[in-house]
Amino acid sequence: xxxxxxxxxxxxxxHAPLLVLIVFSFNSGKFxxxxxxxxxxYAAAARDSQLIDGLWNSLLIAFASAALATLTGTLAAYGxxxxxxxxxxxxxxxxxxxxxxxxxxxxLALFQWSFRFLHLQLGMHTVIAAHVAFSIAYVSIVVxxxxxxxDRSQEEAAMDLGATEWxxxxxxxxxxxxxxxxxAALLALAVSFDDYVITSLVAGVDSETxxxxxxxxxxxxxxxxxxxxxxxxxxxxxxxxxxSERLQRx
Amino acid sequence: MxxxxxxxxxxxxxxxxxxxxxxxxxxxxxxxxxxxLLGPSGCGKTTTLRMVGGFENPESGEVRLNGRVxxxxxxxxxxxxxxxxxxxxxxxxxxxxxxxFGLRERRLKDCAAQAxxxxxxxxxxxxxxxxxxxxxxxxxxxxxxxxSLVLQPELLxxxxxxxxxxxxxxxxMRTELKRMQRQTGITFLFVTHDQEEALSMADQxxxxxxxxxxxxxxxxxxxxxxxxxxxxxxxxxxxxxxxVGVRPExxxxxxxxxxxxxxxxxxxxxxxxxxxxxxxxDGSTVIxxxxxxxxxxxxxxxxxxxxxxxxxxxx
Numbered sequence: 400x401x402x403x404x405x406x407x408x409x410x411x412x413x414h415a416p417l418l419v420l421i422v423f424s425f426n427s428g429k430f431x432x433x434x435x436x437x438x439x440x441y442a443a444a445a446r447d448s449q450l451i452d453g454l455w456n457s458l459l460i461a462f463a464s465a466a467l468a469t470l471t472g473t474l475a476a477y478g479x480x481x482x483x484x485x486x487x488x489x490x491x492x493x494x495x496x497x498x499x500x501x502x503x504x505x506x507l508a509l510f511q512w513s514f515r516f517l518h519l520q521l522g523m524h525t526v527i528a529a530h531v532a533f534s535i536a537y538v539s540i541v542v543x544x545x546x547x548x549x550d551r552s553q554e555e556a557a558m559d560l561g562a563t564e565w566x567x568x569x570x571x572x573x574x575x576x577x578x579x580x581x582x583a584a585l586l587a588l589a590v591s592f593d594d595y596v597i598t599s600l601v602a603g604v605d606s607e608t609x610x611x612x613x614x615x616x617x618x619x620x621x622x623x624x625x626x627x628x629x630x631x632x633x634x635x636x637x638x639x640x641x642x643s644e645r646l647q648r649x
Numbered sequence: 650m651x652x653x654x655x656x657x658x659x660x661x662x663x664x665x666x667x668x669x670x671x672x673x674x675x676x677x678x679x680x681x682x683x684x685x686l687l688g689p690s691g692c693g694k695t696t697t698l699r700m701v702g703g704f705e706n707p708e709s710g711e712v713r714l715n716g717r718v719x720x721x722x723x724x725x726x727x728x729x730x731x732x733x734x735x736x737x738x739x740x741x742x743x744x745x746x747x748x749x750f751g752l753r754e755r756r757l758k759d760c761a762a763q764a765x766x767x768x769x770x771x772x773x774x775x776x777x778x779x780x781x782x783x784x785x786x787x788x789x790x791x792x793x794x795x796x797s798l799v800l801q802p803e804l805l806x807x808x809x810x811x812x813x814x815x816x817x818x819x820x821x822m823r824t825e826l827k828r829m830q831r832q833t834g835i836t837f838l839f840v841t842h843d844q845e846e847a848l849s850m851a852d853q854x855x856x857x858x859x860x861x862x863x864x865x866x867x868x869x870x871x872x873x874x875x876x877x878x879x880x881x882x883x884x885x886x887x888x889x890x891x892x893v894g895v896r897p898e899x900x901x902x903x904x905x906x907x908x909x910x911x912x913x914x915x916x917x918x919x920x921x922x923x924x925x926x927x928x929x930x931d932g933s934t935v936i937x938x939x940x941x942x943x944x945x946x947x948x949x950x951x952x953x954x955x956x957x958x959x960x961x962x963x964x
């Protein structure tokens with residue numbers, strides 16, 4: 400009983416700010432004093448074209464980068480598993496523990512260096528590339544965990560029964576990995592949508608994402624519109640991460 | 650016209666990290682028999698099987714199927730199928746789906762009907778729609794067999810398929826496998842470390858040790874006329890009288906008569922027979938297998954003898 404109480408308290412401490420945020424997103428007043436229930440901030444958010452543009456940008460970037468990162472990350476995990484490459488696998492964790500600001504600055508440096516040869520500038524594509532770069536580690540780690548329980552003789556059996564390497568991979572390995580791949584894709588969506596630091600460094604004028612818009616709004620003064628948008632983000636991505644967890648446990 | 654042998658290994662070598670696992674194996678298998686590779690773990694028998702299946706490539710030497718060199722050919726390019734030690738069933742497919750897998754890869758017609766017939770042959774038609782996780786070990790094995798046999802390979806490779814089964818089921822499956830081999834006419838090549846399994850099932854046994862074939866012959870030949878000391882000892886107990894080896898069932902211990910003098914140290918009743926341990930006067934011990942009625946007891950003075958025809962001699 401006591402343990403349950405501690406756990407509840409810890410969770411409350413962890414999530415109290417989110418609860419406050421969600422509660423005040425329904426406040427009819429402008430300040431942090433409860434004045435009555437209202438959806439006016441949600442309505443205001445829906446009319447704010449800057450927010451809506453940011454949301455679309457964020458969704459586009461999240462889906463594009465999640466798709467690319469899931470593909471490359473899954474293949475990377477598979478390759479490392481086949482070749483039993485511990486150094487490369489350790490490299491994934493290096494990517495996870497690198498401070499975001501360092502990743503961001505280094506990506507910016509890379510892009511600017513590459514612009515000397517390519518006629519490009521910062522924009523949507525650089526944000527997507529950056530998101531793919533940091534999502535691959537998440538995807539690979541999730542998929543690798545599932546591969547650890549995979550028996551190579553499954554693929555050998557498929558080839559023995561007449562499947563080529565590619566067909567064995569798609570007919571036997573991919574179905575086995577499917578729950579992990581789905582979980583990894585959701586995680587990639589979430590981390591992409593979530594990111595501020597790296598995105599703000601490599602974004603161009605046309606690629607302001609929702610977190611960037613919210614940040615700039617919050618700096619001008621706390622508007623309950625921010626609360627409304629943030630509440631939506633919390634609920635949607637909370638759900639995504641929960642589904643991802645469930646899938647990984649399958 | 651002399652028909653080509655089905656499988657021929659010519660001086661095949663394979664090493665891992667400098668360790669020579671298969672060290673010059675030559676072996677010729679005819680069509681339609683039940684063959685066995687027998688040896689202790691690490692003797693190279695599984696690696697040999699994997700080279701025939703196409704999962705490993707020999708470093709030197711040739712693997713020939715129907716006279717054609719198949720070195721370097723992928724598993725799906727050879728008309729050979731393997732039953733894996735852990736069965737390697739696909740967990741996302743039903744028993745039927747597993748058996749259909751190879752038929753579909755070959756784009757054959759009537760996959761479902763053929764798969765069902767194969768499941769009938771292994772007496773699992775009623776469990777066709779079960780997932781592998783819902784099948785017992787013995788049932789999984791039958792599915793694995795059906796999955797391979799349905800493709801009618803020229804050669805079926807079995808990698809210790811009985812190792813994971815409980816002892817009672819294991820004995821039952823020996824008869825089953827023999828029956829399937831006769832019924833299908835497909836050549837079986839079976840790997841095991843269990844000499845009883847090899848002797849009871851195989852038409853011909855290749856006894857392997859340290860990457861080499863020590864002897865290739867019928868079960869009678871390898872048991873009764875072993876070519877080397879290793880073969881003699883691997884296939885059963887041997888009493889050594891200097892350079893001469895005699896099996897316990899051919900070693901007689903009796904109270905009187907001719908023979909080497911010794912004392913009974915222990916007599917173990919085994920149901921159908923007794924194993925009597927005799928300490929000879931030179932200090933060595935030998936085991937004599939006697940009918941259960943013979944009432945020898947520990948401490949009895951006995952004479953140990955054998956017939957010259959039962960002697961096994963090695964250079």
